Amino acid sequence: MTDRRRLPVVAVVGAPNVGKSSLVNRILGRRRAVVAEEPGTTRDRGYARAEWAGREFLLVDTGGMEPSARMGLEALVTLQARIAVEEADVIVHLTDARTGPTEADAAIARELLRSRAEVVLAVNKLDDPADESERYRFYSLGEGEPHPVSALHGLGVGDLLDEVVARLPEAAPPEAAELPGIAIIGRPNVGKSTLLNRLLGEQRAVVSEAAGTTTDVVESEVEVQLDGGRERFALLDTAGVGKRTHRAQGVPYYSALRTAEAIRRSSVALLVVDAAEGLVAGDLQLARQVEEAGRSLGVLLNKRDLVPPERLREVQEQAAARLPDLKPPVLGVSALTGAGVGEVLPFAARINRAFNLRVRPHELAEYVNHLAARSAPPRGVKLRYATQTGTAPPRFTLFATRPGDLPESYLRYIENALRERYGLQGVSLRLKVKSSR
Incomplete structure (x- = not known):
């Protein structure tokens, strides 16, 4: 697919415990990221929409980068941060005035300067506006002017954002707008690829009885007829995401990353749930991911042919009770027999219309x-x-x-x-x- 891009991306990166999540919270004006004194509190990338001086952008909070890490959790967290760097248009490299420039800061700076993104250097924990002398030591990193900030007190954050916004790429013209996406998400082996094949009427994705066959995002373009009109969407199939993805390695780890990317690229995520099992912890985790990304959610109860109608009603009530913030609509289907599958795309298109609602x-x-x-x-x-x-x-x-x-x-x-x-x-x-x- 051509990159008919979305909002520009601003990633906040740096060594552990320099105050990245505190800065993100300050910019967003709410306590979105978990902040603690212990290094490494943030492990995964966190995305949120932000706005400054009339420009909207996706703000990415990352875990602490440790470029020398080769194995274990530190290496996985660093990989997450590197992925954020790769997709960013502007990178805020946050450092700590109290520790001064460290070897880790220098290693991170070398990586960032090799990226395609614009880099803005910020020096955090300068809580005394009358004394900014500590920031001058950070010129040694070679990233240009060090911008003094105090994420804790909000000092200098506005000036930093002015610099960030000035470096954002121009907004894409209307004709380059990306098709709204419908992401099919769920745990392994709940029937996502079988559903996709039913929707497309062809063997577009590989289907197997073994869990975890799909490891990448499969994309197709579809047209939906709704209320007499036609709407086009990019349909995104994803790999199944199991439990404990933050500890996963290899294929499960990359499957989770790609599913997260598909959610961010979509307007609507369709969560496929096994009707016999009902909503379990893995389903709720994916639903939270959709909500945190600011997307919309519909629930598809698959394998409805294998359960009585009372069970479908029970799981529908369970969805309302366990997802009270989103209150997603629910549709029962059978990807195997095709029952209810004809309603799936109009179901998603209606959710997309609500997602783009404009009230007078x-x-x-x-x-x-x-x-x-x-x-x-x-x-x-x-x-x-x-x-x-x-x-x-x-x-x-x-x-x-x-x-x-x-x-x-x-x-x-x-x-x-x-x-x-x-x-x-x-x-x-x-x-x-x-x-x-």
């Missing part, structure tokens, strides 16, 4: 006012206005007096009501609150 400003403001009248916010808080601030996934912003006094339960009330009214089941809806002042 006046309508949204009126509806949120209605919700506030029906169930008033806490005393002293008034909802002044509501607007949609983005799509794919839908993002909404509430403007309120004393926004810090709005409890999580009230925001969940607004979110659930929006999800119900606009058919956003399975969509990673985003809701923000700002001061009306």
